[in-house]
Amino acid sequence: MIVGVIGSGSIGPDLAYGFLSALVREKGSKVYLLDIKQEALDAGVERIRGYGRKGVARGKISAKAGAALEAALMPTMDIKDLEDCEYVLEAASEELSIKKTILKNLEEVVSPTCLIGFATSGLPRKYIAEDAKHPERCFVNHPFFPAWRSPPIEIVSSGDDVLDVRMMQTIKHLGKVPIRTADVECFAADDIFCNYISEAARIVEEGIANPAQVDKIVNDAIGGGGPFNVMDATQGNLLTVHCQELMQNAETGTPWFKAPEILTKQGNAPWHDRKKPMDATHDEALAKVVLDRILAVLVARTYFVVDNDICEPAELNWLTRMALGFSKGLLEITEDLGADKAAALCEKFAQAHDGFVVPKSIKDRNLVAFRRNVKVERDGDIGTVRVWRPEVMNALSALTIAEIHSAMVELETDANIKGIVFTSYNGSLAGADIMELAALPTPAECRDICLKTHPIMQHIAGMSKPVVAALRGPVLGGGAEFSMACHARVVAPDLILGQPEVNLGIIPGYGGTQRLPRLIGFERAYKMLRTAESINAKQACEWGWAHGEPVPDPEAGAVQLIREYLAGNAKVAPVNPEPMALPEPLPAVDIGHRSLAIDKILVDVILRGLATDLAAGLEIEADGFARCKATVDMNIGMVNFMQNGPRVPAEFLNE
Secondary structure, three states: OEEEEEOOOOOHHHHHHHHHHHHOOOOOOEEEEEOOOHHHHHHHHHHHHHHHHHHHHOOOOOHHHHHHHHHHEEEEOOHHHHOOOOEEEEOOOOOHHHHHHHHHHHHOOOOOOOEEEEOOOOOOHHHHOOOOOOHHHEEEEEOOOOOOOOOEEEEEOOOOHHHHHHHHHHHHHOOOEEEEOOOOOOOOHHHHHHHHHHHHHHHHHOOOOOHHHHHHHHHHHHEOOOHHHHHHHHOOHHHHHHHHHHHHOOOOOOHHHOOOHHHHHHOOOOOOOOOOOOOOOOOHHHHHHHHHHHHHHHHHHHHHHHHOOOOOHHHHHHHHHHOOOEOOOHHHHHHHHOHHHHHHHHHHHHHHOOOOOOOHHHHOOOOOOOOOOEEEEEEOOEEEEEEOOHHHOOOEOHHHHHHHHHHHHHHHOOOOOOEEEEEEHHHOEOOEOHHHHHOOOOHHHHHHHHHHHHHHHHHHHOOOOOEEEEEOOEEEOHHHHHHHHOOEEEEOOOOEEEOOHHHHOOOOOOOHHHHHHHHHOHHHHHHHHHHOOOEEHHHHHHOOOOOOOOOOOHHHHHHHHHHHHHOOOOOOOOOOOOOOOOOOOOOOOOOOOOOHHHHHHHHHHHHHHHOOOHHHHHHHHHHHHHHHHOOHHHHHHHHHHHHHOOOOOOOOOOO
8 A cells, every 4th residue: 555644753754654654564555754844854764764663673574574664655746656656645734725735736646546635733624725626535634642552543434425435445454543523623532632731731720730740740640641641742732722712613613712821931841840840749739630621621512412412422422532642531530520510510600600501411411322332233134233342353351341341232132123233443453452361369259250251241142133253353362252152254354263261371262161162162162262373264274263255254155155145045053052072192291381270170071072062062161261260370461461461471480
């Protein structure tokens, strides 16, 4: 893929580095970095190369990948060099006139099929693209600091359905998570964020607290580092003033949006002097004054976004956590406050601040209901349950599992739904939430987490409506186990399937020891389970784990399979629960560096579980998972994974 980034100032080089990282393994990929000033271009190139060198030095990327990344970078001062780009992101200026000039010049160079994005914090798309030759291919693509690694990008659609899909796919391909927002001033995140910053500045301007006190009070309560620390990191004071002007002049604007003078006076100078730190000491009374004001603004602006359908609630909650850095999403923080307290905070603030609007949902004490980690989608008579935790490859936390269950029940009881697709953001399911598993304190609680999850999976398996998993990329551990509870699986060519639990000093606990052999045969499963060996999409299909052949679009393939089943032209069914005949003698397996103690438990669970029916086998598996907790090697494996990641083998003691 060939892409271009225009602007080598504050965020352009960071965006280019992020795109390079996503494309480095693709043969022929290039990322152009364009600027009109040689000095700025040179500085941007050096920043990108510095990121690459640091990544190699820290072992994050290989020396070969670092060299390939640098080779794919194409610095230029000639806009004509962008003629072959499939996507160009303008990140040069927040000035509308400059963006329009860049767009005019760019459209004379690139092909009509080239997608064009504009990295703006607040300018509506309708103004940027109003004079474009091909406005249908122009989108707002608003990234967040630090742009090279922050996952979300807000997307304002052009209104063209086909190109909208292409843009969303392009952003995903470039390693980002696209979040749809309406075409309004400052979109979703910056509406909330800039008003939050402005209120913090007002508190300082009024002499109520100093920046260090505000930062500590806010960070201790809701995370995010504190507003002034963020401003120092991003040099964003004047950009905040610009966004406040946009919101003040919008149709929904009021005088309250006017930025406090202190932001303009401060310019982009830092608030904190690291050599002479301010005193952050404060009492509870000051903390309450500061936090009540900050929370009132955060709650009101968050619910303004919700009430005006600017961003879907679950995505907004995730966005405010991932882009703004709060410890929880702002919809969750509002839930924690409760409807009455949230309303009281906003109404008290409104009494003291003319033009501050309390959203209707807050006035009515009607907080939005939403799932945090799972989405339910409907397309005619087909429903989709989508795990949505992009930042952790859709790992299955306890909350996620509970939401999968409620989503399945919702679609099962919907008379208009005839079949269900189970999938995730981008189709990967990386496994159970390791942090949660590692925190389980006793064998009994290890057993309980399995016994709480098994009925949910059995419910899926027993549903009368066909449930087909659509999968791609890594599908591992708990993700593979949930997929096996479905009636069939359709996979993309890039599938990587495995049960890697023994690498972590545990055994599968969500049915892997019992369903995998029943799907692919004892010998194959016996080796996979004991060695953590993964297989590809072709093998998964040939061995019977997945349906048919690998397909480029597994979600479309899953829908097609459901249609064929409903028409009586295909068979889908849950795993056969009957006992399995076991071979004699058992096949020899070399488990390598893995724990002998865990392997002994695993083999016992496999053999005893498969000799009985699935329900009894699952109970045996739960007992086996609990037995792992009594070993030294479970702790070793978990700690090693959390500290070193999956690529560093644990040094088990076999105890």
